[in-house]
Amino acid sequence: xxxxxxxxxxxxxxxxxxxxxxxxxxxxxxxxxxxxxxxxxxxxxxxxxxxxxxxxxxxxxxxxxxxxxxxxxxxxxxxxxxxxxxxxxxxxxxxxxxxxxxxxxxxxxxxxxxxxxxxxxxxxxxxxxxxxxxxxxxxxxxxxxxxxxxxxxxxxxxxxxxxxxxxxxxxxxxxxxxxxxxxxxxxxxxxxxxxxxxxxxxxx
Numbered sequence: 402x403x404x405x406x407x408x409x410x411x412x413x414x415x416x417x418x419x420x421x422x423x424x425x426x427x428x429x430x431x432x433x434x435x436x437x438x439x440x441x442x443x444x445x446x447x448x449x450x451x452x453x454x455x456x457x458x459x460x461x462x463x464x465x466x467x468x469x470x471x472x473x474x475x476x477x478x479x480x481x482x483x484x485x486x487x488x489x490x491x492x493x494x495x496x497x498x499x500x501x502x503x504x505x506x507x508x509x510x511x512x513x514x515x516x517x518x519x520x521x522x523x524x525x526x527x528x529x530x531x532x533x534x535x536x537x538x539x540x541x542x543x544x545x546x547x548x549x550x551x552x553x554x555x556x557x558x559x560x561x562x563x564x565x566x567x568x569x570x571x572x573x574x575x576x577x578x579x580x581x582x583x584x585x586x587x588x589x590x591x592x593x594x595x596x597x598x599x600x601x602x603x604x605x
Contacts, residue, residue, distance in 0.1 A: 442487075444604050449487035451502055452572040455541070456600035458593040461500070462490040481522035482508035483576055489593075496589050498581035500597065510574035516546040519574040520567040527563070529553040541601035543568050562587045564594055570603055577601075 441447060443454030448463035457463060466485045471478035478484055483503035491498050506512065509522040517535065524530055533550040540547075545568045551560050564587075565578040579594040581587030 442489075449502065450604075451486055451575065452504060452570040452604060453502075453568060453575050454602055454604050455577075455597040457489060457500075458494070458596055460493040461593060462493050464488050464490070479526075481505075481526040482510040482519070483523060483574065491586075491590050491593070494590075496581075496586050498579070498586050498590050500590075500593060501578045501580075503576040503578060504573060506573035512569070512571055512573055514569055514574060516544065516567040516569050516574070519569065519576065520546040520548050520565065523565060523567065523576050523578075524548055524550060527552065529555070530563075531560075538566075538598075540566055540568055540598045543601055543603070545598075545601075547598075559583065564591070566594075566598055566601075568601065 440457055440459065441454060442449060442457045442463055443451040447454075449465045465487055471484045474485075480503060483505040485501055486504045487502040489500035489502070491500075503523070504510070509519045517537070520535065524533055527550070529552050530550045531553060533548060535546060535548050538545050538547045545566055547564070547566050549562065549564050551562055553560050561581065562584055563578070563580055565576050567574060567576045569575075577594070577597055579587065579590060581590055
């Protein structure tokens with residue numbers, strides 16, 4: 402089961418209805434065409450200083466994840482060679498899920514590596530990942546690897562879609578990951594993922 406923030410776990414325990422998705426595709430969802438006002442994230446002085454910057458849809462709440470927090474998370478503070486650097490919460494928009502920015506500088510995340518190698522390590526560290534589909538894309542003007550897959554949560558008897566985007570920077574690898582409570586929540590949040598992808602750039 403993917404590492405989810407406490408708000409998601411609580412919502413599941415409360416019995417929020419879930420949808421089951423049997424496959425995986427790179428469709429962007431019907432809500433993508435809606436106009437979304439936005440703000441910049443990633444540069445110094447924003448909520449999260451990152452190796453990349455991108456536009457975050459309005460009302461999403463960004464919170465930096467400190468090294469102290471990562472240390473307290475134990476095994477949950479790592480996925481492959483990456484650790485979480487920033488969590489973007491969709492709850493203020495009325496949805497349950499997160500965009501999480503992961504970063505690292507070692508192994509497959511080391512500067513000079515490839516986004517595909519990094520993404521393979523990231524997905525390999527995901528438990529019960531199925532229907533994995535990789536493709537090479539442009540994120541802003543940057544070469545990137547995107548992946549779509551599903552995760553089976555056997556305890557809840559559901560299959561959830563996941564989406565992630567990997568890029569390499571001079572400061573190491575970065576993965577932007579979108580989860581969601583269920584298939585419907587994931588689909589509703591895809592416009593924020595696509596917006597981040599479209600506006601992605603390197604910070605100075």
